[in-house]
Amino acid sequence: MDWDVAIERNREALKRILAMLVAMVGLADGETTLPRRSHRAILALLRPVEAAARRLVIVVARDLVVSPRPRKVKPLPDTVFVRTGKGTGIVLPYGVKPSAILPNLVLRRAAPRTVALPLLDPLPKWPGGRHRQVGGVPRILAPGYSEPRFIPGRCRLSPDDRIDATRLALRLQAVGRALDDLPREARRFARWRRRAAAAGAQNLESGAAGKVRRVWPLRPGCPPGSCRGPAHQVHEVLADLQYFAFRALERRDSS
Known part of the structure; x- marks a missing residue:
């Protein structure tokens, strides 16, 4: 298998999709908000782009060995x-x-904030957790002492509401920096694997449970932002890189 051809082909595909998302944002000078419908549409494509870029980094770091x-x-x-x-x-x-x-x-004055591409998939939220209602009003009444109060209804969200897009722009910039310098991101991932392996070996030698650490970068099940039927080119790229990332991780573990 020619890994270099697979890396370059998916890298160019992700860069084209990222350029499309940057054009969709289209923030003017001094403007930091987007309509809700545009923000959700971009975010729905940004999640699989980030997941695909993360798996591309894993493929690049398949044979990389770094020093502490x-x-x-x-x-x-x-x-x-x-x-x-x-x-x-x-x-x-x-x-x-x-x-x-x-x-x-x-x-x-603090330097402009930047974010880096996360190296680990966010873990899924398992069902069964306690649901906390936001904006609830207590309904405690004392007969003869208090009267029922009018409880206003929750305002309905409008697709034209303006939402802050600062975090969205930072995430787009992080993906762009990662695609422009894949070797740097691969070294980041190789250092994380080294630290995770060292922490696991130390816990085994000491016989203590220690702090719970992740040893597998991908989340169980489907990758973030995936869908059952490919609705966009990014989902096809994500499906290919999901396969390549598993192959790269298995290759590193078996070596």
Whole structure:
């Protein structure tokens, strides 16, 4: 099997689909919101694109062996104020700005936020969990002391409502960076596999259960964003990469 041909073919297909999604977003300068219908349509295609890109990274890292990298030192915070009371600093009450306490204080502006492509599939939500109703109103009445109150109905969502698309744009950028530099993402995945294998071997030697860690990057069952009948090109690409990713993981485990 020619792995390089399979990698390049699926990489180019994902880049074309990603370019289509970026064109669908079409945020102008200074605009950060999208209509609800557009946001949902893009998100429905972004999930399988992320899952396919994750499996493409696994295929690229099939024979990669990396050395352990020294752990980075966490940088110091930019300000002495803390909100939650955790850590060392001045506890700042909610709603109070630092300039109200120290008028001449100059804070450094944080760098633009970026996100990386997740290396592990999100685990499915198993049924049977406790359902929490959002926005519920207590219905406790005391006969003779309280009167029934009017409970307003929940507002219906409109497909034209504007939704913040900042997180959506960051996820699109993360997929684009991963497709442009697959070797870097493959090294990330190889380092994760090394850490997972080392933690599992340490728990076996010590005989303790230790912290629960994932040792398999793919979720059980169908991949995220898949559908029974291919409705878009991305679903066909995802089905192919699902097969290739399993082949790559089995090849690494048997070697």
